[in-house]
Amino acid sequence: MFTKILAVQRDELFPPANMSDLHDLCKFGSRPVKREYVDQLKHYLKAGIPSTYTVEQAYKYTNNIEDDEESSNTTPLHLIASFMPEDATLEELEVIDEMVTILFEYGAGWCFTDINNETPGCILIRRNLKTTPIYQQIVDAGVRAELLLRKVGEFDMEVIEDTDDLNHEQFQSVKIEEDEKKDDEDEKKDEDEKKDEDEKKDEDEKKDEDEKKEEEDEETEEKEQDVKVNDPSDPAYNQAAYLETKLEYRADALITKDAKDGVMMSWETNLMQKGCDTLFQKGSYIEPNELDSEINVLNIGFGMGIIDSMIQKEKPTKHYICEAHPDVLAKLKRDGWYEKPNVVILEGRWQDKLSDLLSSGSIFFNGIYYDTYSEHYQDMLELFDCIVGLLKPHGVFSFFNGLGADRQVIYEVYKKLVELDLSNYGLNCKFTEVNVPDSQLKESSDKSVWDDVKRSYWSCPIYYHPEVKFIDY
Numbered sequence: 001m002f003t004k005i006l007a008v009q010r011d012e013l014f015p016p017a018n019m020s021d022l023h024d025l026c027k028f029g030s031r032p033v034k035r036e037y038v039d040q041l042k043h044y045l046k047a048g049i050p051s052t053y054t055v056e057q058a059y060k061y062t063n064n065i066e067d068d069e070e071s072s073n074t075t076p077l078h079l080i081a082s083f084m085p086e087d088a089t090l091e092e093l094e095v096i097d098e099m100v101t102i103l104f105e106y107g108a109g110w111c112f113t114d115i116n117n118e119t120p121g122c123i124l125i126r127r128n129l130k131t132t133p134i135y136q137q138i139v140d141a142g143v144r145a146e147l148l149l150r151k152v153g154e155f156d157m158e159v160i161e162d163t164d165d166l167n168h169e170q171f172q173s174v175k176i177e178e179d180e181k182k183d184d185e186d187e188k189k190d191e192d193e194k195k196d197e198d199e200k201k202d203e204d205e206k207k208d209e210d211e212k213k214e215e216e217d218e219e220t221e222e223k224e225q226d227v228k229v230n231d232p233s234d235p236a237y238n239q240a241a242y243l244e245t246k247l248e249y250r251a252d253a254l255i256t257k258d259a260k261d262g263v264m265m266s267w268e269t270n271l272m273q274k275g276c277d278t279l280f281q282k283g284s285y286i287e288p289n290e291l292d293s294e295i296n297v298l299n300i301g302f303g304m305g306i307i308d309s310m311i312q313k314e315k316p317t318k319h320y321i322c323e324a325h326p327d328v329l330a331k332l333k334r335d336g337w338y339e340k341p342n343v344v345i346l347e348g349r350w351q352d353k354l355s356d357l358l359s360s361g362s363i364f365f366n367g368i369y370y371d372t373y374s375e376h377y378q379d380m381l382e383l384f385d386c387i388v389g390l391l392k393p394h395g396v397f398s399f400f401n402g403l404g405a406d407r408q409v410i411y412e413v414y415k416k417l418v419e420l421d422l423s424n425y426g427l428n429c430k431f432t433e434v435n436v437p438d439s440q441l442k443e444s445s446d447k448s449v450w451d452d453v454k455r456s457y458w459s460c461p462i463y464y465h466p467e468v469k470f471i472d473y
């Protein structure tokens with residue numbers, strides 16, 4: 001008797017889950033947003049509704065559209081970001097924050113994009129809700145995901161999609177049992193029987209579906225392979241391809257001749273000045289020449305020579321330039337850099353050249369600057385091995401911080417990630433914020449520096465200028 005009463009009460013509280021109820025919940029239809037929202041969310045997720053279940057999947061199901069094509073991805077997190085009330089009270093924010101925590105625990109993705117090409121973080125930025133703890137959670141989830149992906153890559157693990165093989169009927173018919181499950185044996189028995197029946201019925205259908213899916217998977221695999229074959233030939237992402245690509249110097253940019261991708265652009269001049277000031281520790285309470293008689297600087301990536309010209313003005317004892325591209329090296333020759341008495345040019349990729357410097361053990365730097373093209377975060381991680389070996393104890397390392405800068409939320413994820421990775425090398429990274437003018441943003445409504453460039457690599461209103469030193473300094 002007692003068990004039955006409990007069951008009735010629970011059913012009223014938690015009616016059988018319909019998968020799109022999860023979406024309704026994340027739209028905060030009733031205010032205030034109270035703890036019941038958390039309980040309801042847990043209930044849906046425990047019932048097996050995937051945390052990444054999209055509005056589009058629900059729509060297709062309701063309208064009997066049998067197309068497995070991934071279209072737009074409006075996940076529950078997108079809904080929370082879109083519908084979170086702007087005037088949420090502290091208590092409500094706490095509840096929403098907990099909902100986001102739970103969604104992440106259940107595998108929600110931080111960087112899926114919706115039909116407007118927005119991630120949940122992008123939506124919060126657009127709605128001026130970046131200062132909420134929810135945004136911070138998304139950034140933290142991004143950092144964790146990146147670290148995890150790195151491990152997945154290292155160990156060749158397989159990632160399984162939790163929205164594969166969705167069975168909507170199952171969610172509509174199953175009565176979900178919560179923590180008091182053990183008290184409900186009678187109900188469970190019925191339910192199990194029904195489930196068995198359903199499963200039996202579904203088995204035949206599933207068999208057909210599986211065969212169909214196998215065929216489709218084969219097709220997708222072929223397509224994916226095509227992408228993999230095409231992608232690596234893009235000079236923007238592949239060093240070997242980049243180094244064989246012809247470059248073109250324009251008055252205000254260095255671009256790839258065919259694709260018109262920007263390799264370096266003069267709008268970065270003030271950022272280069274920041275970099276140069278950092279290398280010479282301008283404004284620092286320790287003037288470098290108080291510590292040593294030789295001031296040596298290394299710049300990796302010449303490009304338009306903007307930072308190198310600035311470095312020259314500071315008259316370092318030795319100014320090393322490492323450059324890999326033949327067209328850029330030709331420019332260095334034309335412009336007389338080889339004749340400058342304090343300049344040493346390392347022709348080739350830093351990956352090949354810095355190890356020679358390291359093993360020579362004869363030069364250490366006060367400042368190292370890194371700004372290359374067509375390299376990945378993984379390359380930077382490898383560079384850190386050289387940095388710790390080549391930097392004087394009181395030396396400083398800086399780099400053009402364009403990590404993830406074509407999307408603001410990703411830029412912030414990388415800001416955290418790089419800090420974390422550098423700390424593993426005993427290096428401390430301090431960022432200063434620099435405002436980036438509107439004309440330098442790709443979304444700028446007026447004239448933008450990207451107007452004549454095919455692919456932009458910048459869309460963030462703030463540049464985080466990095467200054468990296470050994471932790472003790």
Ligand SMILES: C[S@@+](CC[C@H](N)C(=O)[O-])C[C@H]1O[C@@H](n2cnc3c(N)ncnc32)[C@H](O)[C@@H]1O
Nearest residue numbers: 301303304305306307324325349350371372373
């Ligand atoms: C963005 S530009 C550098 C711009 C430079 N900071 C300036 O102030 O003009 C990048 C440069 O890095 C060079 N580069 C790319 N990969 C390299 C590598 N692995 N080693 C050395 N140089 C590289 C490119 O050829 C290009 O000249």
